[in-house]
Structures are given as C-alpha cells and as structure tokens.
Amino acid sequence: MMKFPDSFSNIPGRETLARSQVLQRSWPVFLDLCVAGIGLACFYGVVVIARYWFGHPEPEIAISLSPRALPLYAFYSVVRIFLAYLLSLIFAVGYGYIAAYSKRVEPLMIAGLDILQSIPVLSFLPGVMLAMVALFPTRQIGVEMGAIVLIFTGQVWNMAFSFYSSIKSIPRELTEAASIYKFSRLQKLIQLELPYAAIGLVWNSMVSVAGGWFFLMACEMFVLGTRDFRLPGLGSYLQTAAGTGNYTAITWGLLTMIAIIVATDQLVWRPVIAWSDKFKFEQVESASRVHSPMLHLFQHSRALQSLGRNTLVPLEEILYRRLAEKRVDGPAPAPKADRGATKNGIVSKILRGLVVLVATVAVLYAAWQALALLREVHGSQFVGILKGAAATFLRVNVSLILAAAWTIPAGVAIGFHPRLARIAQPIAQIAASVPATALFPVLLLALIRIGGGMNIGSIALMLLGTQWYILFNVIAGAMAIPSDLKEVATLFHFTTIQKWKTVILPGIFPFLVTGMVTASGGAWNASIIAEYFRLKNQTLQTVGLGATISAATDSGQFQILLLATIVMAIMVVTINRLVWRPLYRLAETRYKLGG
DSSP states (O other): OOOOOGGGGGSTTOOTTSHHHHHHHHHHHHHHHHHHHHHHHHHHHHHHHHHHHTSOOOSSOOOOOOGGGHHHHHHHHHHHHHHHHHHHHHHHHHHHHHHHHOTTTHHHHHHHHHHHHHSOHHHHHHHHHHHHHHHSTTSTHHHHHHHHHHHHHTTSHHHHHHHHHHHHTOOHHHHHHHHHTTOOHHHHIIIIIHHHHHHHHHHHHHHHHHHHHHTHHHHHEEEETTEEEEOSSHHHHHHHHHHHTOHHHHHHHHHHHHHHHHHHIIIIIHHHHHHHGGGOOOSSOOSOOOOOHHHHHHHSOHHHHHHIIIIIHHHHHHHHHHHHHHHHHOOOOOOOOOHHHHHHHHHHHHHHHHHHHHHHHHHHHHHHHHHHHHTTOOHHHHHHHHHHHHHHHHHHHHHHHHHHHHHHHHHHHHHHOHHHHHHHHHHHHHHHHSOHHHHHHHHHHHHHHHTOHHHHHHHHHHHHHHHHHHHHHHHHHHHHSOHHHHHHHHHTTOOHHHHIIIIIHHHHHHHHHHHHHHHHHHHHHHHHHHTEEEETTEEEEOSSHHHHHHHHHHHTOHHHHHHHHHHHHHHHHHHIIIIIHHHHHHHHHTTOSOO
16 A cells, blocks of 8 residues: 655645645536536426427317326426516516606506506406407417516506606616716616616516415416317416315415425525625615525536627727727718608608508507497496496405505515514515415305405405505515615614604605506406406405406407406506696605715
C-alpha cells in the first residue's frame, strides 16, 4: 500500500479531495442539472400538449372520476391556466400602458375596462367558443383555445387595473429623472415602469391565477344550447363530482388541486416575490428580505449565468447603445415636402378614414342586430331582470363589506411582518385558489339544513371568490410602503391609530382601491355561479341577475343573456363612475409617493 508523506497535504493547491472543495465544485454542476431537468420536463410537456391539441376534436368526452385520471387532468388544467395567464399579462401591460399615456383614449379605455370586467364569463362563452370552434373545426385546439380565452376573461382585468394605477402613481422625481436622462419609451418601460409596478403586478397575478382556478369548472364543462362541451381537466372532474354528489371524488380533486397550488407557490410565486422585493421604492434598505431556494437555483446556475453574460447582456447593451446614439444625434431634419410625399399623406389619410368607416359600419350593424334580438324580450322578463339586478346588487355590497372588514387588517399584518408572510401567504394562496364552487355543495347542504338556503349561500360564495382581490392588493400595498416611513413612525413613537392614519392607510390606498374595484367586478361575475347551482341532478337558484344569465345560457335564450349582460354592465360602470373613479383620482394625487 502506497503512502504519501504528511507534508503532501500541506502543499498549496493540493486540497482537491477536501469535502469543501468537492462541494464547491459539484454544487454548480448539480444546479445546472436541475435547470436542465426543468427544461427537459417543459419540452416533454409541450410535446404532449401539441399531440393532444392538434388531434381530432372529441365531442362530449366522458369524464372519469377515477383518481388515476387526475394527473393527466391536472396537467391539462395547469397548461390552460398558464397560457391564459401569459395572455393576460401581455394584455394587461399593453392595455394599461396605452390607457395611462394616451389622454385622448384614456377615458374610453378605462370605461371599456369597467364594462369588460363586469361581463360574466358565461356572457363571453357563446361568442368565444363558437368562434374558436369555427376557426379550427377539425382540431381539438379550437375548443382548447376557447377555454383558454374564457379563463383569460376571468383573470385579466385586475392585472390591467393594477398596471394602469401603478403607472399613474409613479413618483414625480422618478419620472423627471427618466426625462432628464432622455430615456426612450422602451427604456422607460423596462427600467422604470415595469419595476415600479412589479410588486402590485405580482400579487395581482397571484389572485388572477386564483380567479382562473375559481372559474375553471365553468370553463372546462358547460352546456351551450343543444351542445355539450367537455374538456378533460381538473375543473370538469370537480364539476362532475359535485354534480353527482361523489364526495370521495371531490376530496381527491381538492387534494390534487391543493398539491398543485402548494407546488406553484414554492416553484413560481415565492421566487417571483423574492425577486420583485428589490424593486421596492425606498431609501433605507429593509432589514428582512424574502428568500427562495428556487430563485437561488436560477441565480447561481452557471449555465444561466453564462447565457445572461454572453447573450442577454450584450444584446441589452447593443439596444441601449443604439437608443442613446439616436438621442445624441437628434431627430433627422425634416425633408422638404414634395408632391410624392403629399400624395402619400393623402392616401394614408384616405386609408385611415376607410378603416374607421368600416369599423363604424360594423359596430352599427352589430348594435342593430343586438337591438333586433332584444325585441324578443317581453315586458315581464324585463321586470324580472331588474328585480334580479337589485337582489344581486345587495348581495355584492354585503359581500364587499364583509370581505373588507377582515382583509384590510389581515393584509397589513402579512405585509408588515415577513415571518408571518412566509406562513400566511402560502395558506392564503391555497385558500384563494381552491374553487369555492367545489366546496359549495357541502356549504349549501349545511345552509339548507339550518334554514339559510341559497340567499345566504350565494353571499358566502361571492365572499369566498372575491375577498382575495382585496387581501392580495392590501398585502402588496403594505409591502410597497417604504421602510424609511415605517422607521420614522417607530422613531416618533406613533400610536396605532396615528400609524394607521398617517402611514398605513395612505400607503395602501391606491392598492386598496384597485382591490375593491376588481373585487366588486369579481362579485358580479361570481353571481353566475353563486345564484344558480346544480346539485345531484337538480338545479338550485335564487332571484338574481347571475341566475338569469346562467339559466339563459343553459336554455340558449340569447336575447335574455344579452339583456341581462347589458344591465349588469350598466350597473357596474355606473358604480365605478360614481364611487371608484373619484377614489382613483384621489389615489393618483393626494396619496401618491413623492414630493
């Protein structure tokens, strides 16, 4: 047996077999292998989805209630919600940006946002699903795209409101700094507006995905006139189980959903929250930061670091250098007008006029057809819709008051205490993402036994579905309050009332208004499920606008569906104009950070 001299271990650079050296060299390799495994798993998922989507359509799929079907069903549902979220994020940033900076169209766009968020998912359903099926008549992707767009309509509006309100509340000194350094629009968006809006956008993304889970049951399995649309997924599994009263299947479905939500929280939301914490607008660094093992994995992977260093950073430098050169060179001198340029200008004006004319004619034609459809509504049906609107209005406001009573103090406590946030945030995410419609059968049976019935049950379901909009926005607002303001309140020994009056409520006010607006729209939207529910082959309903919309969708009475949707949109827009819009203006002026 060969022996090495003792002095060999003392030679510099020879500690290659030491445990610390082995860990130091092998750990980055392990991180790279984890990243590669995630990439391969995503690639395999894309292949599976592509094979299914581009296959032939399968009408009236039989939904299996066997637990063995849950992994595949869950995978399909996660993909639909993920794609709907990406579509929502792109739409929210684009729509909010244009609305914030285009003074001419801002009132029209915000009014459109108010109207769109007030339209229930089932009101979008006929047009969206029939259009998608017509676009892809021989492929399954048509029905899938229809379901994704429906999920999109249930989760996009609060994200658009959040980004819009964040841009409007950017401190003046930051905007002036961007102007002094002559940032281009793209550079200002990337380096100022998106970072400043990151915290609110992240927390609204969480509640949007939770809203997607809430409406998943309505988007994966529904009846449209004589056609029965069913998609294999977790939502259709839970709806089938709830409709048949199979509580074992409901339990399996809820456990699967909770497992997905916990995994999503640890693998997606916690890393994103930890990453977005660096965008907090403060002058004193916070003593406590959010940490995430998954974020550590991506930040310390040598493969991703090499990709960023050798590819992304050079591309970013080239882009910013070209933008800087354009700013230094200044705008090119305007060429002298000639006949060709004049002709081109005239032609472009004519083309724009023709486009506007065609769009106006199309809108007027659609409006005329809608009015012709409304002529089929009888006077008694119109009176019934108005009674239902009044009943739903009362339920919505009761649910909002109950939601605000507990979410404001709870959200502030979670946002102010990172240790509490580490425990409460995953619990809130799970509770927000579990569809209340899956728990509704149990809740409804209990209420019927004690004499509550659908009236109290509908308020409870609205509360379960919309309180999270307020909670997550309040948490985002509390986390966005600069640490120096909190320290000043502590330094001057503010009482609890003084702290709430001078720091907390002004700090969370813009976020609170966004949460209340989206919660109000969400409550109106949730009425389609809360007031009309199928349980063990029987339909339970109460007087309300949501029940009218659901019943009209099931029976194919599109004139009732259209009129009820118009009434709901008018009521929501009127409330927004009289209540929420003045509060938005107050948030943009009096409660805006900055000097």
